[in-house]
Amino acid sequence: MRTFEIKEDFLLDGKPIKLISGAIHYFRMTPAQWTDSLYNLKALGANTVETYIPWNLHEPREGVYDFEGMKDICAFVKQAQALGLMVILRPSVYICAEWEFGGLPAWLLNEPMRLRSTDPRFMAKVRNYFQVLLPKLVPLQITHGGPLIMMQVENEYGSYGMEKAYLRQTKELMEECGIDVPLFTSDGAWEEVLDAGTLIEDDVFVTGNFGSRSKENAAVMKEFMAKHGKNWPIMCMEYWDGWFNRWGEPIIKRDGQDLANEVKEMLAVGSLNLYMFHGGTNFGFYNGCSARGALDLPQVSSYDYDALLTEAGEPTDKYYQVQKAIKEACPEVWQAKPRTKQLAALGTFPIENSVSLLAIKDQLMIPQESMYPLTMEAASTGYGYLLYSVQLKNYHRENKLKVVEASDRLHIFTDGQLQAIQYQETLGEELLIQGAPDKETIELDVLVENLGRVNYGFKLNGPTQAKGIRGGIMQDIHFHQGYRHYPLTLSAEQLQAIDYQAGKNPTHPTFYQTTFTLTEVGDTFIDCRGYGKGVVIVNGTNLGRYWQRGPVHSLYCPKEFLKKGSNEVVVFETDGVEIKELVFCDQPVVE
Structure with a gap:
């Protein structure tokens, strides 16, 4: 049986090895695409593939688990092994990854708890999930004859918190569930986040995330390790070769030759994981969201990332430039011509x-009724849209109307007429409405869209992570009572x-x-x-x-x-x- 250890070097079967890895997220592409993507990674000159594992994808409703099709992490790992690649897995409950809520399930918001902490309510949910997920991964470890060489405890925790007891509880839970390959954390390459986010004092391997200034960042990490008596190898767990994109902002690109030069420099001082090698797509409602001041800035569905393969899996010029740089830095690596594909205009x-949604809302489902509005998480899965319908009294004159504390984007209709679209700065603005002269009521419909929960930073526990209407709807200056809720998840049943x-x-x-x-x-x-x-x-x-x-x-x-x-x-x-x-x-x- 093969062995993998971390000492002064990474050791595979007792011999030093440089890890040349690329990120491929199995959940952002179809299983039929895995083989070509993995082959092209190996053809680049890589020996390892890395992927996150998003909790919200695998436990979409509490206690309901899904590991089929695009969610079959075990099949993905076995496919990598069949191609001769080692595997790094990052099953941490938080993944960032420009993924909805950083991978945390929306249903966590139905109970008061502090996320990513030792809050017993949170850790009980983590335990339930890990006790299902991790036993599936145990046989894939190199210690059991599989290709899995390392696993992550938490992700960029130093950019969020500093509770070492939480990191230790997570580590101990992983070990309790049978994980016995080397564990690691990944954080930025500066002292403050390394101090806060690592478990170096518990011999958990430390990796960094950066995309340039390789020698300087490696030196910071080396100094941090030395302070704690460690002489470990340097590993950049996310060597950023592109970037993600947000709605309404220019596409972000990175020059391929600049990246190739930086990769060559990084390989001179350590190992790396190219993030992303193949970005793929945020199918469905799983795109993430950035936070900038008071604003939430949702990300686009494409996760092309300006990576080495396009969103569709085509090798780019950047692929060939990095392939050449890897060969120059590591002449002994195996490389080959990548596979290409033909795109079709069909x-x-x-x-x-x-058909109008307002015409069929009662055919799509039986509405949930309540005195005050339910959030998306309380009414359904927490994703997609939620239509709120209420009947207001018609006072036969102009009335003030305000939707209080709602996220993210609202379409407000009275008697089928659009009154406003509210988003970001206009959320909560007061409207003036007036009913029809021949009716005693006003039919108010408010369609709320969840554009994606924040996946990184200070807003992770913020109130705007709960989607839909949190406060209520005010007519004149009082909160209205009596709501009908129509959650639009666009499931197969709803579409039919x-x-x-x-x-x-x-x-x-x-x-x-x-x-x-x-x-x-x-x-x-x-x-x-x-x-x-x-x-x-x-x-x-x-x-x-x-x-x-x-x-x-x-x-x-x-x-x-x-x-x-x-x-x-x-x-x-x-x-x-x-x-x-x-x-x-x-x-x-x-x-």
């Missing part, structure tokens, strides 16, 4: 049917319940449907330049969000989501743009 298809003959109104949030036949399928993109804001669902799979504010105006659709023969696409458009056609293209549409 045609243009007219929209066949449409749509009656496209119930009444169209393109000024309302609207479902658009088209069916079409394909004789061949291929990886493709859906051109969303003519759309407003919403999501696209292909044969029941939510590709993610589009938004006309850019900078990305397309959604990636892997061929595995399409079928030879009949296909159905549903577009849920919230911003009143009437959609006329569905256009497939063979390139992403970006500003």
Whole structure:
């Protein structure tokens, strides 16, 4: 059986080895893409693959676990082993990763607790999850004949907290569940976060996260280790080769030759994990969100990251530049020509049917009724949209209306007429409304969208992580009582319940449907330049969000989501743009 140790060097079977790794998130691509992505990583000259494991994906509802299909972490690890790659896993309950809530499940918000701490309520949930997850990983460890050489205790904890007892409880729980490969933490490469976020005093290996100034950052880490009597090798666990993108901001790029030069410098002083090697896609509602001052800034569905492979898995110029740099730094590595793929423009298809959400809300589901508004987490899964419907008394004159403490983006309708879209700075603004002269009530509908919970920094425990309406709706100067809740998760059951003959109104949030036949399928993109804001669902799979504010105006659709023969696409458009056609293209549409 092979061995892996961390002493003055990384030792594989007792011999020094430099880890050349790349990040591939199994959950951001289809299983059919894993093999090519892993092969291309090996062809780069790498010997290791790294991935996070997101808690919220594997336990979407408390006590309900899912490790099938795109969520089959064990199959991914075995595929890496079949290609001769070692594996680094990061199963920490918090992953950041520009992923919804940093991987924490939304249902945690239904109970008062301090996240990422020794709060017994939080650690009880962690224990329940780890007791399901970790036994699946135990047989994959190198100590059991598998490819798994290291596992992470916590992620960038020094950028959040300093509670060593929490780190120790997590470490001890992992060991109790059978983890016996070397454990590590990863933090920025400066003294304050290393002091706060590591368990070096407990012999937990220390890694850094950075993307440049390799010698300077390595020196900081070396000095920190020496202060604690350690002479460990230097490992950058996230060598940032690109960056993520947010709605309404320019695409961020990194020069390939600059990266190649930095990689060469890093390999001269230690080991590295390229973050990301293949970024993939935030399918569904799983994109993360940044925090800047009082604002939450959601990230786009594409996780292209300007990585070495594109979102669709195509090698970039940057791939070949880094491949050359690795060969120059490590002449003995095996390299090969990467696999490429052909993207397809599958045609243009007219929209066949449409229906207003407000016309079918009671056909989609039986509403949940309560005296005061429920949050998304209390009403449903905590993802997607939540429609609040209330009946207000019509006083036959202008009345003030205010939605108090709501997140993230609101469409406010009275008697089917759009009164306002509120977002960021305009949330909570007071409106003046007036009912119809021949009616004694006003039908108020408020559609709230969760655009993604903050995944990093000071807002992780903040009140805006709870989505929907937290305070209430005020008519005049009093809080209204009596709410009907319609959670829109866009599940298969909800999509099947749509009656496209119930009444169209393109000024309302609207479902658009088209069916079409394909004789061949291929990886493709859906051109969303003519759309407003919403999501696209292909044969029941939510590709993610589009938004006309850019900078990305397309959604990636892997061929595995399409079928030879009949296909159905549903577009849920919230911003009143009437959609006329569905256009497939063979390139992403970006500003």
